[in-house]
Amino acid sequence: MTTFKDQIDKSKLPKHIAIIMDGNGRWAKKQGKLRTFGHNNGVGSVRETTEAAAELGIEYLTLYAFSTENWNRPKYEVDALMRLLVKTINKETKTLNKNNIRLQAIGNLQSLPKDCYKELHEAMKNTENNSRMTLVLALSYSSKWEITEAVKELVKNVKSGKLKAEDINEQTINSHLCTAKMPDPELLIRTSGEYRISNFLLWQIAYSELYFTDKLWPEFRKEDFYEAIVSYQQRERRFGKTSEQLKGK
Ligand code: IPE
Numbered sequence: 605m606t607t608f609k610d611q612i613d614k615s616k617l618p619k620h621i622a623i624i625m626d627g628n629g630r631w632a633k634k635q636g637k638l639r640t641f642g643h644n645n646g647v648g649s650v651r652e653t654t655e656a657a658a659e660l661g662i663e664y665l666t667l668y669a670f671s672t673e674n675w676n677r678p679k680y681e682v683d684a685l686m687r688l689l690v691k692t693i694n695k696e697t698k699t700l701n702k703n704n705i706r707l708q709a710i711g712n713l714q715s716l717p718k719d720c721y722k723e724l725h726e727a728m729k730n731t732e733n734n735s736r737m738t739l740v741l742a743l744s745y746s747s748k749w750e751i752t753e754a755v756k757e758l759v760k761n762v763k764s765g766k767l768k769a770e771d772i773n774e775q776t777i778n779s780h781l782c783t784a785k786m787p788d789p790e791l792l793i794r795t796s797g798e799y800r801i802s803n804f805l806l807w808q809i810a811y812s813e814l815y816f817t818d819k820l821w822p823e824f825r826k827e828d829f830y831e832a833i834v835s836y837q838q839r840e841r842r843f844g845k846t847s848e849q850l851k852g853k
């Protein structure tokens with residue numbers, strides 16, 4: 605039996621894959637457990653996906669772990685997620701170093717609890733020289749927040765004379781986003797059968813291929829990740845052109 609892994613064309617890998625990890629709560633509920641049980645088990649899927657991406661040679665893997673809107677969840681769930689984050693980062697930093705993976709984060713990191721911010725900052729510092737893959741955690745992230753911050757910064761620079769309004773172009777805007785130094789994701793995956801973006805990377809996914817799966821995040825395994833990449837590789841990315849143009853006809 606050929607696996608999805610066998611079908612991947614290594615010469616056509618996306619450089620950047622982003623994932624909306626969704627469905628932890630429903631996965632837990634299905635077994636009569638608390639939502640937090642789902643979050644705890646989601647860590648295994650993070651591990652699997654990170655390993656699979658690094659093994660393949662993906663350069664950037666961005667995981668949506670906590671959105672600006674997620675602060676509105678019940679306090680016990682938010683607290684549990686923050687504790688899980690501290691625990692996981694603390695536990696996994698060694699493995700990240702062993703696998704030569706650099707950890708970065710995007711989002712309103714200042715809004716995280718102090719211990720969480722500290723743990724994250726240390727892990728980023730400890731892994732900053734790793735070069736095989738960059739794992740980006742989106743934490744307290746939302747695209748509208750990110751774009752608002754970028755606009756504020758741009759206006760400040762125009763006011764102070766550092767930047768001319770007429771010189772603002774797509775590149776300038778790009779460079780004011782949290783993802784300034786990263787390529788845009790070619791592939792965006794969302795688990796749990798929801799067909800929405802939930803305020804994630806709105807600018808950066810302008811031309812991404814979207815892949816939706818019914819799998820709930822805690823059941824997402826390496827083969828599911830490979831399947832998404834195979835689907836991506838079967839698509840024709842036209843960027844506004846015609847199919848004939850792309851085939852050089
Ligand atoms: C994703 O799973 C994890 C976070 C958003 C933090 P959910 O917690 O959203 O699980 P569902 O969507 O309610 O099943």
Ligand code: IPE
Nearest residue numbers: 624625626668669670671802
């Ligand atoms: C999106 O999931 C955010 C993360 C995966 C961190 P949600 O579960 O919060 O999204 P909605 O509310 O269903 O759109």
Ligand code: MG
Nearest residue numbers: 626627628629
């Ligand atoms: Mg959800």
